[in-house]
Amino acid sequence: MNLQDWKMLSTLYETENVTLAAHRLFLSQPTLTARIQKLENHYGISILLRKRRGITFTPEGEELAKHAKRMLQEQRHMEEKLNNMRDEVRGTLRVGVSNFFAANKMPKLLQLFKEKYPEVECQVVTGWSSDMHRRLLNHDVHISFIKGNYAWKEKKALLYEEDICVASPWDFTWEKLPQLPRVDYFTDEHMRILVDDWWHQNYIEQPNITIHVNQVETCKEMVIHGLGYAIVANLVVRPYPELFIKPIIDANGDPLKRQTWMYYQEDTLQMNIVRAFVDFVQTLDVKAL
Template sequence: MADRRLQVFHAVAKHGSFTRAAEHLFMTQPAVTFQIKQLEEHFNTRLLERGHGRISLTPAGELVLAYAERILGLSEELESRVSELTDELSGVLNIGTSTTIAAYWLPQLLERFKRTFPRVIPRVVVGNSQLTENRVATRELDIGLIEIVSDQQAIEHFSAAKDALLVICAPTHPLAKASAVQASDLIEHAFITRDPGNAIREIAEEFFEAAGIPMAEVNICAELGSLATVKHLAAEGMGYAIASQAAILRDIREGRLVGIPLEPRIYTPLEVIIPRDKFRSRLINTFAEHARTELAAMAETFALKAQLASRNH
């Protein structure tokens, strides 16, 4: 429904390249250039500055881009709403998730949703929980799946489940034989933590501070944005980390890592968030309810698997 010229202009502005925009839109580069030329002739002004292999927006281009994003968003929403009248749930759904949820929870959640609603196109953006929360608040995303309880007024959140956090380390690490560990037991050992804005990092810091241990006294040896890298360094004996139970079950079963409960027990929440005053299509409401139900069921399954894994090791 949206003007093709606006779609092409939006792609060029976002990708910063005529070539990459053409690849994204499955068009030839001359066709992309023609559409931009047509749009500039329509407004009788230059929208893009081209030079030295780079593309930048003119002031008029910045204005057109802002409106293009709103128009394209409304066009997608219109497609979704009209399809609802025929009882066919379809359209693009912009989903943001934290890295852990994206890796260990989202695949099964999306698979089951797609089997029921094959015409829905999930568009997933992965980032840490804080980034996802901010993008939902500014309505860049329709829905978010995160591991922190949102306190932003612009967001409505629903608690779906919780996932236990465990200390992970190599089987040869001094902590590996412990049945449970307190914050004071961890001080003398190197800690592999997550990147700022990561929900598990925030919960871990609260765990130490609740025990009266300031983070300045915690022996941090690395700050990593990649959970795979965290697990690798821990498995290689570089230190311990704190990770989601769901994310380490396979590693524990295969003997690469040991998972040790924290005392007191701590958990990461699994939250479904949507913009508070966002127009609620049936697609958004249906996926939000699906996510809450599936996350709760999967959390029970992960907890059962963790009990079986602990008995076998």
């Protein structure tokens, strides 16, 4: 197998879908299928089993896919080591980014970083903060931007804090909140627990959730159009002065806050590209981007 075979098997193993894997690899489905068949003929095994929805790997195919992932990791490490030996800031930086940060902060941050270090390429993956934490633990990324505190014994830097607030298209009183329509959205477990704990400390009634959406950005649009209130981090709704925004206060009388962190492993600072990026981010006022 060669580098392209490793990438193909690793992507198929991750996606469990030939169409999606072909899209990620910039290949046509027939080309991808032909390359799989070529490997099967070479090793004299079946690699994939077709299901009604997607694919699954045979035991032999799974062994090959795991080998491919190990080889890709070794390839990355070798390339990173060679780039580091040049004593230059260049190569590929792999970053995991939570959804809101990816949409609202990361484009400007990367633009500024690449202006300073034009030889750097960035591979960015996005998702829930819990996913970005997992990717960092698995060494799939060098750095993760994460909302909330996760179990982590390595290095992290606090980038900013923001109030958690109720944002509403109309004025409201706290007493009437359970009767008002609420727009809810999928979020990571830490935010969900934080909001749910506050609610049950203050109300006996369940919230009157009338709309549930996938993303906080969609939730914000629902609120702007008068369909209900939402409980969100302040940065989501701060640019909209027409909304009524009130910070949530905890049992001690302090504003309930959510923190955004940069997580990374100390040994990766030996790489010029990671050290340069960490130092660069720490010089910025990320909240103001």
